[in-house]
Amino acid sequence: MEIDQLLNPTNITETETVFCCLLEESIFYSYYKPGTIAVIEDTKFIFNQYKEFNREGPMKVLVEMGPHSSLDKPSREFLQEHKVKAICEALVITNLAQRLILNFYLGVKSHGNPSRVFKSRKNALEWINSFE
Secondary structure, three states, X not given: OOHHHOOOOEEEEEOOOEEEEEEOOOEEEEEXXXXXXXXXXXXXXXXXXXXXXXXXXXXXXXXXXXXXXXXXXXXXXXXXXXXXXXXXXXXXXXXXXXXXXXXXXXXXXXXXXXXXXXXXXXXXXXXXXXXX
């Protein structure tokens, strides 16, 4: 995925594994690069970037997993223990097994904000943009 494929990205920051930016000035976007395994430092990097970007209050959040990317166990545990205040959270996951697990997790665990899993960024953005 190329950064220029995004909708007016600004404030782009990245590591070897992930990158974050703002889309349309109101959506916090994080992308796990293809073929990578995110470690706890990458996950904390994303959380810190969200804190930097949302100084005026909760934002809409879009998280996309690139093909063949995943999170290590400490990262998954960190995500279970730490939540962000967001208007809504959309997750784009193309891997069927990961999508099924995440849909189950979202059905069991409350995030406190609307959350949904999608197969495509286009559908995720349509859903996100339905929120004020």
